[in-house]
Amino acid sequence: MPQDGKTSTVIDVQGVTKIFGDRTVVNGLDMQVERGEIYGFLGPNGSGKTTFIRMLCGLLLPDAGSGTCLGYDIISQSEMIKPNVGYMAQRFSLYGDLTVRENLDFLARAYQLPNRRGLVDEAIERMGLDRFANQLAESLSGGWKQRLALTGCTLHGPKLLLLDEPTAGVDPAARRDFWDEVHNLAAQGITSLISTHYMDEAERCHRLAYIAYGNLLAKGSLEELIADSGLHTWTLKGPGLVEMTPRLRASEGIDQVVAFGNTLHVSGRDETQIEKGIRELAGPQNSFEPSETSLEEVFIDLMQGRTP
Known part of the structure; x- marks a missing residue:
């Protein structure tokens, strides 16, 4: 049955798999996302994140697996999912030779929305695009292009946003504004599945999943992922790092050593061994x-030891 506003689970899929030739791009992925949740989807390039997102919104059919998105079957009812989803691709996909207003009016026409002019005016004001309304989209900065794209993919009032690395190449201030808007939408009950490479963005999600080369490696809240890792970390300062x-x-007993500014972060699963290793090498300063x-x-x- 379609989502009626009372159903809490927006995405509920099991064993979703996609194979291209002899390569399994998504391998038996399970995922459950709740209404109003901001779900972060992380992993290196080529890990299957975009392919999975496209299967959820009906642009690709899985080769195996089952489940629902917005209450519709992802295989037999994929055409019913599309009108209820806002999809934002990695690259700016609107028309650079149209103005901000013309782009939004075009989308309103495509969605066959009533009261187009009023709807576009309201969206422009809500998203702070007023001063750019008659400016060509190609002349906008990366952050404003991103804001226009987000405005476009929410114009038809979708219940679910699928955002594929939406802030790549955007400055930190614009990224923060973008995330503030995503949280505002979540407060209205709009669910977001967002792929990102930025750790600070991942920490702003309610829950996270990490996929590497088609395989789901971990999922849960930020606190759960850190606790489940079993890692202990020490910070080392001073000369000779x-x-x-x-x-x-x-x-x-030391699994990784990473430079952070003028310090080293030393991590592993045995705190005693980490401390012992540091003491043996650290100097008096x-x-x-x-x-x-x-x-x-x-x-x-x-990711250690994992290859494509």
């Missing part, structure tokens, strides 16, 4: 102490 790095990496494991360290750990 560059020289110490390879020796620390070779030490028993070095200081070290336990610190919080970051999401980036969790994902680096997940």
Whole structure:
């Protein structure tokens, strides 16, 4: 049955698989996303994130698996999903030689929306595009192009947004504005599945999934992912860090050593072994102490030893 506003689960799929030739791009993926949730979808390039998103909105059919999106079957009712989804691609996909207003009017016509003029005017005002309304889209900065694209994909009042690396190449201030708007939409009950490479963006999601080369490696809230990793991290400060790095990496019980500014973050699963390894190499001018494991360290750990 279609989602009626009372159903809490917007995406509920099991074993979704897509194969191109002899390559499995998405391998038996399970995912459940709730209404009003901002769900982050992370992973390196070529990991199947875009393919999975396209299967959810009916642009590709899975080769195996089952499930529903917005209450519709992703295989037999894919045409019913499309009108209820707002899809934002990695690259700006509107018309550069049309103005902001003309682009939005074109989309309103395509969706056959009533009261086009009023709807477009309201969207322009709501998204702060007033001063650019009659400006060609190609002349906008990356951040304003992104805002126009988000305006376009929400014009028809979708229940679900599928946003494929929407802030790539956009400056930090524009990224923050974008995420503020996504959270505003979530408060209205609009669900978002967002693929991103930025760890600070991932931390703004309610829950996360990490996919690598077609396989789901981890999923959960930020706190759950860090706790489930089993990693402990120490921060090391002082002189000689560059020289110490390879020796620390070779030490028993240390899984990763990463430079963060003027410090080293040393991580592993055995706190005693980490401390022992640092003590053996640190000099009298070095200081070290336990610190919080970051999401980036969790994902680096997940990727170690994995290849396409």
